[in-house]
Amino acid sequence: MNESCESGEVLFLQPIWDKLDSHRDLLSSPFFPVMFSFTANLLACAPYLLLDAMGPSWPFFHRYKMKPHYSIKPCTVTRCLSRISYNHSLFIFPATLLCRGLRSESRLRQAPSVPQLLTGVTLCLLLFDLLFFLWHLLHHRVPWLYRRLHSLHHQHSSTFSLSAQYAGVWEILSLQLLAVASPCLLTCHPLTEMTFFLLNIWLSVEDHCGYDLPWATHKLVPFGLLGGAPYHELHHQKFQCNFAPYFTHWDKLFRTYRKPSRGQPDDRETAERSRSGRGVARR
Structure with a gap:
């Protein structure tokens, strides 16, 4: 996609790009991508972790929690943070070094x-959504792939913000x-x-946040184009629906779309299959 502009055009984003470009040494550092990803994820999770910590004491927000009786235990938060740190430091960082070596830098x-x-950004989201949908569908349709590579992410039948990055090495690296x-x-x-990376991280966390807030992105975008947290929460409960990360059109086209409803009951049997690695696709 060609993003060159007419030389005479006044660019609103030019000061922002000039400021970023003045820190090129930092942006070119091999540590920057992994720190960018790690920090952006934690910052995106922070508001929802605060809502989880305050719970019913903040009734205005708590009423939008999809499972109001589900509370996040400190050990669950610690386990997720440990997994995220482990994946970023031991796997994403070396992979970033490899990509930096193979990719030519353009100024x-x-x-x-x-x-x-x-x-x-829109085209990137649409392309990523398609690639993720195919990857995700494959890992649910092939039992071995689900058990070995994807089942760890489904240990959380009730999602919360940090569970967006709670996954095995193969899943994190491939996505x-x-x-x-x-x-x-x-x-x-x-x-x-x-900008795409930041929005991608935000939408991923928002999908797993456990809240159906009235200002959530899927409610700001019209025509039901985005599924949001209720759409993805249903995937974690039922497994065989709602495979796309953000948009709903691929699931509708492949007839794997299931419309979420308020107060969707928790499927405990499905949760147990997920933890034991038996929650594999059934056609």
């Missing part, structure tokens, strides 16, 4: 225009690869790429 002086950035590949295939501007 662009000009920022994209706002329409170009928005178009690029990181899909996220990195999307803007690369579309030849996006680095600023577009960073």
Whole structure:
């Protein structure tokens, strides 16, 4: 996707890009991508962790919790943080070094225009959504892949923000690869790429947050294009529906879409199958 602009066009994003470009040494550091991902994830999780900690003492927010009687234990938070730190330090960091070595660095002086950035981010989300959908569907349709590679993520039948990154090494690395590949295939501007990464992290955390807030992204985007937290929560309960991460069109096309309803009961039997590695696809 070509993001060059007319030389005479006033670029609203140019000051932002100039500021980022002035810190090129930091951005080029091999530590930056892993710290960017780790920090962005924790910052995205922080508001929801605060809501979980306050619980019923903040009734305005607690009424939007999809499972109001489900409380997050400190040991669960610690386990998720340990897994996230483990994956980032021992696997994502070396993978980042490899990608940096294989990828040629391009230096662009000009920022994209706002329409170009928005178009690029949207196309990246659509491409990633398709790639994730196919990856996810395959890991639920093939029992061995589910048991060995994907079942760890489904240990949380009731999702909360940190569970977005609670997954095995293969899952984390492969989804990181899909996220990195999307803007690369579309030849996006680095600023577009960073914006996509931030939005991708936010949407992933929001899908797992456990809250159906009235200002959630899926409620701001019209026509039911995005599924949001209720859509993905249902996937963690029922397994054989709602495979796409964000948009709903692929599940509707493949007839795997299931519309969430308020107060969806928790499927304890399904949760047990998930923990034991038996929650594999049934056609």
